[in-house]
Amino acid sequence: MSRLSPDQREEVRDRFLAFLKRRGLRQTQARLVVLDAIYDAKGHIDADTLYFQLKQQKHSISRATVYNTLSLLLDSDLVVRHQFGNSQAKYEPSFRFWQHDHLICLDCHHIMEFCDPRIQKIQEMVADIYTFEIKRHALNLYGHCQRVDCTNRSAAA
Amino acid sequence: MSRLSPDQREEVRDRFLAFLKRRGLRQTQARLVVLDAIYDAKGHIDADTLYFQLKQQKHSISRATVYNTLSLLLDSDLVVRHQFGNSQAKYEPSFRFWQHDHLICLDCHHIMEFCDPRIQKIQEMVADIYTFEIKRHALNLYGHCQRVDCTNRSAAA
DNA sequence: CTAACTGCAAATTCTTTGCATACTC
DNA sequence: GAGTATGCAAAGAATTTGCAGTTAG
Numbered sequence: 440m441s442r443l444s445p446d447q448r449e450e451v452r453d454r455f456l457a458f459l460k461r462r463g464l465r466q467t468q469a470r471l472v473v474l475d476a477i478y479d480a481k482g483h484i485d486a487d488t489l490y491f492q493l494k495q496q497k498h499s500i501s502r503a504t505v506y507n508t509l510s511l512l513l514d515s516d517l518v519v520r521h522q523f524g525n526s527q528a529k530y531e532p533s534f535r536f537w538q539h540d541h542l543i544c545l546d547c548h549h550i551m552e553f554c555d556p557r558i559q560k561i562q563e564m565v566a567d568i569y570t571f572e573i574k575r576h577a578l579n580l581y582g583h584c585q586r587v588d589c590t591n592r593s594a595a596a
Numbered sequence: 597m598s599r600l601s602p603d604q605r606e607e608v609r610d611r612f613l614a615f616l617k618r619r620g621l622r623q624t625q626a627r628l629v630v631l632d633a634i635y636d637a638k639g640h641i642d643a644d645t646l647y648f649q650l651k652q653q654k655h656s657i658s659r660a661t662v663y664n665t666l667s668l669l670l671d672s673d674l675v676v677r678h679q680f681g682n683s684q685a686k687y688e689p690s691f692r693f694w695q696h697d698h699l700i701c702l703d704c705h706h707i708m709e710f711c712d713p714r715i716q717k718i719q720e721m722v723a724d725i726y727t728f729e730i731k732r733h734a735l736n737l738y739g740h741c742q743r744v745d746c747t748n749r750s751a752a753a
Numbered sequence: 754c755t756a757a758c759t760g761c762a763a764a765t766t767c768t769t770t771g772c773a774t775a776c777t778c
Numbered sequence: 779g780a781g782t783a784t785g786c787a788a789a790g791a792a793t794t795t796g797c798a799g800t801t802a803g
Contacts, residue, residue, distance in 0.1 A: 465757060465802055488791075501760045506793065522679040526767075526792065553722050562737060569708055573739035580719060583732035585652055596636055596693045622777050644767075657801060658785045661769060683767065683792070 443478065443534075451478060451517060451534045472498045473508040477518055483529045483550055488554035523550070523579060540577070545586035546591045551584070600635065600691075608635060608691050609676060615672035629655045630665040632674055640686045640707055680707070680736060697734070701741040703748045708741070 443451070455474055459466055476489055484492075487504055493500045509530060512518035519533045523543050540558065542551040558578055566573045583592070600608070612631055616623055633646055641649075643662055650657045666687060669675035676690045682701050697715065699708040715735055723730045740749070 467758065467802070469759070498753065504759055520681070524677075524679060524681045524682060526683055526685075528683075533737050542722060542726060542730075544728075546730065551726060551728070553726065555718045555722070557714050557718055558735075561714055561735075564710070565699060566736060566739070569699055569710065570742045571701075571708070571737070571739050572735050572742070573699075573740075574702065576735065576737045578715075578718075580722060580728070580730050580734045582723070582728050582732075585727045585729070624777070624783060626784070653801060
């Protein structure tokens with residue numbers, strides 16, 4: 440996933456500030472720092488890793504604030520949350536990325552991304568049949584990757 | 597999801613017993629009771645609900661045993677686990693059900709099921725492109741249902 | 754100024770683990 | 779009878795909450 444340009448990053452920031460204003464919430468350092476950290480991360484970061492990453496930098500932000508800000512970022516659609524089978528949620532930037540899906544290795548938990556336009560079609564058809572207004576989807580494919588450095592590979596046939 | 601016939605139920609039971617024997621594990625009352633409870637449930641039951649359901653019946657089985665048995669049922673492919681966005685995992689019978697996917701209401705958390713053969717195609721193509729051996733998939737569509745008794749419906753446009 | 758935000762630690766929720774007792778093989 | 783499975787309660791992991799102090803508007 441390619442990094443955003445400075446212009447795009449600024450737009451993300453503006454959107455978040457606008458969202459906060461619209462909700463009557465304050466623009467705080469902490470909130471912007473969390474936003475930047477997620478957009479700087481390679482992708483698929485969990486709340487605690489984010490917390491430790493910020494702790495190591497000059498910004499020290501409590502877990503409570505990290506979670507609080509994540510919640511705001513989800514509400515503003517600038518970040519999406521994923522639950523890849525385990526209990527720990529992962530977050531990634533959503534802005535300006537085309538909607539993509541995930542391929543998860545059951546052995547090494549490596550995550551790959553792919554994109555297939557047919558899912559859009561399925562989504563539209565299902566929405567129609569079930570009279571359901573679909574906001575988003577998550578397609579996760581679980582299996583075994585063939586990477587040479589895949590760990591925990593089981594002997595199971 | 598239609599209920600299984602007595603014959604099918606017996607086959608499920610036999611499969612589980614065979615699985616236990618193969619692993620050198622014991623056939624205990626508790627394990628069979630948990631298996632039955634999941635297959636009797638309407639579907640999409642979580643561990644704690646299962647625990648309380650069993651508690652109310654004559655069978656009193658501890659949470660530890662519920663979780664232990666769920667793990668064995670997952671290993672034996674008789675039950676599948678789902679993570680629908682929240683932290684609480686849900687379980688459902690897998691045997692003799694065609695693979696299906698889920699439509700989840702963001703307001704009332706009602707879950708509907710659907711099935712689309714195109715997902716199979718996508719799965720095969722992605723497996724090919726990424727040299728990945730796919731074992732299973734989960735496609736979740738999140739949105740707003742139109743049921744009259746849908747609760748928590750937000751005013752958001 | 755003042756209400757909202759933050760940090761801290763304690764509380765909650767879901768799941769796993771350790772250990773004495775009970776039961777399968 | 780030997781040793782695994784169970785129940786209980788306590789531990790653990792992820793996330794949330796309450797409250798006193800801090801800060802944006």
